[in-house]
Amino acid sequence: MTDSLFSCLIENPLQCTVVVNNVEHQVPAQLSVAGALLYLGHRQVRQHSVSGEARAPFCHMGVCFECLVTINKGQQQRACLQQVMPNMRIDTVTKELTQ
Amino acid sequence: MGTCKNELLVNLVDQQLDHYDWIIVGGGLVGASIAYGLIQKKPHLRILVLDGEDTDHRASVGNFGLIWVQGKGFDFPAYAKWSLKGADLWPNFANQLSQTSHIDIAYERRGGLEFALNQRHLKALSEEMAAMSHHTQGDFQYTVLDRNAALDMQPGLGESVAGAIYSPQDGQVNPLYLLAALHKANQLLGVKYQPRCVVKRIEVLAQGFDADGFVAKKIVLCAGLDNERLGKQLGMHLPVNPVKGQMLITQRATPGTLKYASPQMRQTGDGTIQIGGSHEHSGLDDRSSLDVMQTIAQEAVAVLPELAQLQLVRSWGALRVMSPDGAPIYQRSQNHKGAFGVCCHSGVTLAAAHAGPLSSWLLDDPNEDYKLLIEAMNNDRFTV
Numbered sequence: 001m002t003d004s005l006f007s008c009l010i011e012n013p014l015q016c017t018v019v020v021n022n023v024e025h026q027v028p029a030q031l032s033v034a035g036a037l038l039y040l041g042h043r044q045v046r047q048h049s050v051s052g053e054a055r056a057p058f059c060h061m062g063v064c065f066e067c068l069v070t071i072n073k074g075q076q077q078r079a080c081l082q083q084v085m086p087n088m089r090i091d092t093v094t095k096e097l098t099q
Numbered sequence: 100m101g102t103c104k105n106e107l108l109v110n111l112v113d114q115q116l117d118h119y120d121w122i123i124v125g126g127g128l129v130g131a132s133i134a135y136g137l138i139q140k141k142p143h144l145r146i147l148v149l150d151g152e153d154t155d156h157r158a159s160v161g162n163f164g165l166i167w168v169q170g171k172g173f174d175f176p177a178y179a180k181w182s183l184k185g186a187d188l189w190p191n192f193a194n195q196l197s198q199t200s201h202i203d204i205a206y207e208r209r210g211g212l213e214f215a216l217n218q219r220h221l222k223a224l225s226e227e228m229a230a231m232s233h234h235t236q237g238d239f240q241y242t243v244l245d246r247n248a249a250l251d252m253q254p255g256l257g258e259s260v261a262g263a264i265y266s267p268q269d270g271q272v273n274p275l276y277l278l279a280a281l282h283k284a285n286q287l288l289g290v291k292y293q294p295r296c297v298v299k300r301i302e303v304l305a306q307g308f309d310a311d312g313f314v315a316k317k318i319v320l321c322a323g324l325d326n327e328r329l330g331k332q333l334g335m336h337l338p339v340n341p342v343k344g345q346m347l348i349t350q351r352a353t354p355g356t357l358k359y360a361s362p363q364m365r366q367t368g369d370g371t372i373q374i375g376g377s378h379e380h381s382g383l384d385d386r387s388s389l390d391v392m393q394t395i396a397q398e399a400v401a402v403l404p405e406l407a408q409l410q411l412v413r414s415w416g417a418l419r420v421m422s423p424d425g426a427p428i429y430q431r432s433q434n435h436k437g438a439f440g441v442c443c444h445s446g447v448t449l450a451a452a453h454a455g456p457l458s459s460w461l462l463d464d465p466n467e468d469y470k471l472l473i474e475a476m477n478n479d480r481f482t483v
Contacts, residue, residue: 049351049370065350065412075408076350 004041020090033079033090034067045069046093119147119315124298126150127159128446130321131281136458138288147313149296156324159278159446161417163375165360166270166448169213173227176234177475178426183235185452186268192451200280204272205368211269212359214260214402221262228264241266253358257401271360273368274447301332303435317437323420326442334434336478339442341383341418345391346375349409364399374399385416419444423481429473
């Protein structure tokens with residue numbers, strides 16, 4: 001994780017606690033999971049399975065499947081199609097690149 | 100003058116050059132492979148490929164990408180030999196095409212597995228393979244695998260898999276890159292290409308043919324499902340029918356999730372898993388439907404349960420170009436010298452054969468063995 005490239009434009013947003021890769025964070029409650037990951041400074045959520053390239057949320061509308069993460073230990077799913085929920089467990093599929 | 104010729108927006112064809120040596124009607128895998136073969140053998144030939152609309156039914160952009168020998172022509176010896184020779188020509192063809200086009204078409208020949216979900220199916224498959232081996236004088240190689248032997252080759256198989264057939268001669272390719280590579284190579288080699296040109300009318304001239312205003316000495320119909328309509332205009336009976344196949348693509352999985360290609364599923368070079376293998380007679384309706392998608396997904400999960408963990412990213416339907424017996428039709432017009440029809444459902448498997456021996460046959464310069472094979476697949480077999 002690095003400094004975020006994104007900031008929240010909503011003033012005084014409601015906060016929501018999520019657990020990303022076993023670490024608790026506060027994020028604006030209106031965000032999608034993909035938005036929350038970008039807000040928290042994640043620049044990679046998975047690796048391309050063949051090339052190993054870093055991948056991150058891209059289309060934010062369910063088409064590109066670049067934002068697949070594991071939510072609440074279930075199957076991988078598109079982070080852009082889920083809104084954050086209190087105490088949601090989000091696991092990015094690969095380790096972060098070294099900073 | 101036909102409608103295409105009057106379209107000013109298309110400037111890819113040299114309008115000054117009114118006469119071609121060959122017109123290929125259809126720019127799918129079959130037409131593009133033949134154009135590639137012709138121009139390679141005779142670089143001076145003036146060849147024009149007339150392609151249809153983007154929205155036409157295009158088997159070449161909806162297919163599975165297998166170079167598949169197993170079972171092809173088990174009841175038709177010429178087709179069995181032709182499929183095997185076609186697959187054997189593929190390595191050189193792929194190499195040369197990649198070099199010419201600078202496109203990596205993701206060709207590989209690691210062999211293929213066809214899974215049987217019960218003993219009866221395994222026995223039926225074994226009998227087909229034995230017939231193919233007989234037709235090819237043993238050149239077709241295969242192994243019948245029981246469940247344990249199949250598990251050695253593909254770990255994680257579902258409980259219901261009774262066994263499999265393995266053939267080292269099957270392979271796979273990215274069919275979209277293949278089509279792109281053929282078109283790029285053809286362009287570099289001087290083949291002219293006219294898109295958005297659905298040929299309406301072919302006139303027979305004193306010496307040659309006029310396809311909606313484009314004139315050539317010789318003409319090959321490679322228009323897929325439209326071949327039947329166009330064939331009639333040249334006195335050729337080219338019976339073809341659409342057979343729909345539906346396909347699913349999963350998210351990218353770890354390479355090697357599927358070790359070998361199979362008719363029901365294969366892992367692409369990009370890591371995604373392509374699932375297919377349905378057959379429906381539903382006319383020109385190429386839409387995907389939930390019930391068939393569920394069926395093919397369930398069958399794939401029955402073979403490899405871990406696939407259930409993967410998300411689907413896309414689905415589509417496409418229409419196979421099927422002759423009454425499923426084998427290709429290579430037809431020379433009896434009434435009009437210089438007119439040919441090529442109908443086939445295996446545009447990928449046979450791409451190397453079409454660029455190689457079939458093109459030689461069209462140029463009237465075939466090796467005798469190939470000539471016999473090709474001419475055994477003419478339409479006489481449908482004459483009642």
